[in-house]
Amino acid sequence: MVVDQLSDAELDRLFQAFADTTRRDIMRRVTVGEYSVTGLAALYAMSFAAVQKHVAVLERASLVTKEKRGREQIVRGNHDGLEKARRLLDEYEAIWRQRVARIADILAEE
Amino acid sequence: MVVDQLSDAELDRLFQAFADTTRRDIMRRVTVGEYSVTGLAALYAMSFAAVQKHVAVLERASLVTKEKRGREQIVRGNHDGLEKARRLLDEYEAIWRQRVARIADILAEE
DNA sequence: ATATCCTACAACCAAATGGTTGTAGATCAG
């Protein structure tokens, strides 16, 4: 049963979001703790605007949410996005296993 | 125990490779069956050279291997690459679960 | 031997990416 069908564009955004070292690091951080955009920016050797863009990429990919708190914007990890990416890779893995099993069957028949 | 440490660049390439619908489709195909580059190219509404480039991206990401057979080049899925990507997402998932467990503990203490 | 098939790769192009600086609107502290 397919609970949640992901569009190609959603998957493109998801994997694209993971395809950058800084963004993967941001994901780690915001999964464990709470960070404002400025708090995140302080961690990297690049401008505030650059980090802001990275957060925006993660947000568009549904990997992160922002919540306004006073003048700050708190960035938090969003479990759903991560799960979607995991699910796709698991799907590939399942296909792979089926194929390996099929080959084993064929060999067993001989 | 960390068996296989992946460099940032490797992970960039891995997720970048997955961040395209055509490439994800090629991955599905070559996981199940055998295809020459021309065989793959026939499946998509784009030039042979474009598909060839997609295969090259998958190859650089260690998701696919090519084997020369006569004048053809057979493209096959490479399980290792897929596993590496899966492992990273599982790692994030584990971090997440730890965090959720920690929050549950804090709440239980009250 | 010649024509055909498969592949590789260069050159080119438009759009996206990852970075920069600068400007401007909210919010908070004194």
Place this chain on the structure above:
DNA sequence: CTGATCTACAACCATTTGGTTGTAGGATAT
């Protein structure tokens, strides 16, 4: 009120990406 802080966003730039066409070389079939 004023100044500092946090954020958003525009404009710009260099590089990469995803596509194209064209050329050339190795393998196959007739």
